[in-house]
Amino acid sequence: xxxxxxxxxxxxxGQPDQVPWVENEVEEQLQIRIMGxxxxxxxxxxxxxxxxxxxxxxxxxxxxGTASQALQTSKxxxxxxxxxxxxxxxxxxxxxxxxGVEPGGRTYVKRGLLTDRAALKLFDEFLPDPDHPARYEQxxxxxxxxxxxxxxxxxxxxxxxxxxxxxxxxxxxxxxxxDPDLVKEIHRRFSEWTVRVVENLNKLDLxxxxxxxxxxxxxxxxxxxxxxxEFFKPYQKLVADAIRKPWAFHSDGNLFPILDGLVTxxxxxxxxxxxxxxxxxxxxxxxxxxxxxxGNIDLDYTLTLGPPEGVDKEVKERIEVAGKGGGYIISSxxxxxxxxxxxxxxxxxxxxxxxxxx
Amino acid sequence: xxxxxxxIKDLCVRGKRVELIAEVKRALAEGIEAKTIMxxxxxPAMAVVGEKYSSGEYFLPxxxxxxxxxxxxxxxxxxxxxxxxxxxxxxxxxxxxAGDFHDIGKNIxxxxxxxxxxxxxxxxxxxxxxxxxxxxxxxxPRFVMMSALITLTMDSMRRTIETLKAAGVRDRVLIGIGGxxxxxxxxxxxxxxxxxQDAYGCVEKCNQLLH
Numbered sequence: 001x002x003x004x005x006x007x008x009x010x011x012x013x014g015q016p017d018q019v020p021w022v023e024n025e026v027e028e029q030l031q032i033r034i035m036g037x038x039x040x041x042x043x044x045x046x047x048x049x050x051x052x053x054x055x056x057x058x059x060x061x062x063x064x065g066t067a068s069q070a071l072q073t074s075k076x077x078x079x080x081x082x083x084x085x086x087x088x089x090x091x092x093x094x095x096x097x098x099x100g101v102e103p104g105g106r107t108y109v110k111r112g113l114l115t116d117r118a119a120l121k122l123f124d125e126f127l128p129d130p131d132h133p134a135r136y137e138q139x140x141x142x143x144x145x146x147x148x149x150x151x152x153x154x155x156x157x158x159x160x161x162x163x164x165x166x167x168x169x170x171x172x173x174x175x176x177x178x179d180p181d182l183v184k185e186i187h188r189r190f191s192e193w194t195v196r197v198v199e200n201l202n203k204l205d206l207x208x209x210x211x212x213x214x215x216x217x218x219x220x221x222x223x224x225x226x227x228x229x230e231f232f233k234p235y236q237k238l239v240a241d242a243i244r245k246p247w248a249f250h251s252d253g254n255l256f257p258i259l260d261g262l263v264t265x266x267x268x269x270x271x272x273x274x275x276x277x278x279x280x281x282x283x284x285x286x287x288x289x290x291x292x293x294x295g296n297i298d299l300d301y302t303l304t305l306g307p308p309e310g311v312d313k314e315v316k317e318r319i320e321v322a323g324k325g326g327g328y329i330i331s332s333x334x335x336x337x338x339x340x341x342x343x344x345x346x347x348x349x350x351x352x353x354x355x356x357x358x
Numbered sequence: 359x360x361x362x363x364x365x366i367k368d369l370c371v372r373g374k375r376v377e378l379i380a381e382v383k384r385a386l387a388e389g390i391e392a393k394t395i396m397x398x399x400x401x402p403a404m405a406v407v408g409e410k411y412s413s414g415e416y417f418l419p420x421x422x423x424x425x426x427x428x429x430x431x432x433x434x435x436x437x438x439x440x441x442x443x444x445x446x447x448x449x450x451x452x453x454x455x456a457g458d459f460h461d462i463g464k465n466i467x468x469x470x471x472x473x474x475x476x477x478x479x480x481x482x483x484x485x486x487x488x489x490x491x492x493x494x495x496x497x498x499p500r501f502v503m504m505s506a507l508i509t510l511t512m513d514s515m516r517r518t519i520e521t522l523k524a525a526g527v528r529d530r531v532l533i534g535i536g537g538x539x540x541x542x543x544x545x546x547x548x549x550x551x552x553x554x555q556d557a558y559g560c561v562e563k564c565n566q567l568l569h
Binding site: 100103104108110111168169170173174176177217218219220221222223224227252257276299300301304305337339 | 373414417418419422423426457458459460462465466508509510512518538541543555556
């Protein structure tokens with residue numbers, strides 16, 4: 001099987017020739033370490049180096065490694081969105097938020113700006129035109145140039161993470177009670193933006209989408225099922241209904257309390273099944289007939305702080321538990337961040353080769 | 359009196375802040391001491407909120423709603439409490455550790471601790487080990503609580519504990535840690551006194567350690 005066939009088979013809950021490996025992101029500084037200091041490699045070269053079966057996210061493209069594009073915002077992001085300077089497959093809206101930059105260059109949300117109705121005008125200020133042709137034309141060229149036989153995906157958002165981060169989790173929690181219609185209005189606007197993006201992306205030669213929408217912590221989701229059904233699902237469904245390709249849903253944390261509602265959106269896969277929050281054995285048993293499982297290699301300790309032997313052991317265990325019968329794509333339980341130990345990423349690559357064969 | 363305190367407790371649990379403040383004022387007007395309202399109604403109410411959160415009945419928004427109601431009720435009682443003999447359970451210094459700028463988790467812990475009857479000194483985000491030491495020396499807290507959201511900054515917790523030891527103040531305080539990547543195993547490894555997965559669990563651990 002080609003890497004793409006492997007990924008698409010697993011997304012359809014089938015059993016490929018070996019367990020595929022795809023990451024939601026490999027941060028650029030780590031990519032550069034993996035590539036021995038080079039910055040001018042193609043996505044396929046990175047995939048070959050590690051034995052990965054697909055790519056999306058973004059690449060340094062001969063320049064300096066920069067932080068995740070999924071965490072950017074700026075009033076001037078529109079031009080950068082239309083005319084990307086480096087290879088990217090990201091189509092996420094910017095946070096409507098005041099951002100901070102840590103000394104190492106990592107960005108974080110300081111404060112959401114959509115705290116009242118007057119702030120709705122910021123949508124026009126921050127969100128790029130989702131129908132502007134330039135980015136789609138450029139990405140279409142990159143897909144043609146770099147896809148080889150890998151699975152290529154675009155990262156999008158259903159709108160939930162954008163809503164929560166752009167309001168601020170604390171303000172959002174209270175706004176659900178104080179001004180529920182405003183929460184819905186904000187979510188609807190983000191989701192409708194993504195619907196238009198997806199309608200454009202459907203025309204490209206992409207293989208699947210990866211919708212990144214955190215709405216849980218390790219204990220539980222940030223809303224209960226009733227709130228999920230009222231505040232999130234109707235708008236998430238707008239995007240889900242527009243999607244014409246397989247897609248994976250991403251949220252960190254424990255999704256079990258709302259998972260029965262979530263899976264009715266019809267995604268093909270759930271990621272990252274964070275080990276501290278969700279048991280992958282339970283996921284396989286209860287949801288393995290509905291969705292492909294992606295992830296579960298621990299980022300909190302195994303990949304970042306532990307020894308390579310621990311990575312080897314964990315990959316073996318996960319393939320035994322989740323790989324049975326197919327429908328599993330191995331991946332870190334979030335993304336390969338630049339603070340993963342390089343030797344542990346190589347250990348993961350070796351272990352996938354060693355234990356992944358069906 | 360018991361009925362009125364029961365009503366106050368119930369309103370706080372349900373986060374009904376407008377009605378709560380009205381009932382708190384009515385209780386004061388009827389001669390119920392602010393200290394009694396705190397200890398017999400509001401603090402028990404936040405314990406109920408926390409228990410409901412721990413059991414999965416309440417989610418984050420419900421907990422935040424209860425904490426806001428509690429906070430506003432405390433503000434309404436502040437001048438009366440200042441006149442009397444009400445004492446908070448203990449003082450806690452909280453902060454997000456060096457290199458980490460995420461404050462949501464730390465802020466929720468702060469709210470729940472205040473609701474649980476603790477005095478909280480918030481050092482903010484990106485707090486250096488030296489700033490924790492200075493706060494311990496200045497504030498003489500019983501607890502030091504550290505938060506980290508990403509694995510990258512967890513080591514700042516270790517460094518903070520080492521710095522507290524080097525400054526000779528480690529044994530004056532009980533140290534609690536929390537945050538998404540933090541585990542009990544890590545707490546044991548770095549010599550913290552306790553770990554909690556969530557904000558109310560932190561209040562419960564503090565309560566247990568005081569007894």
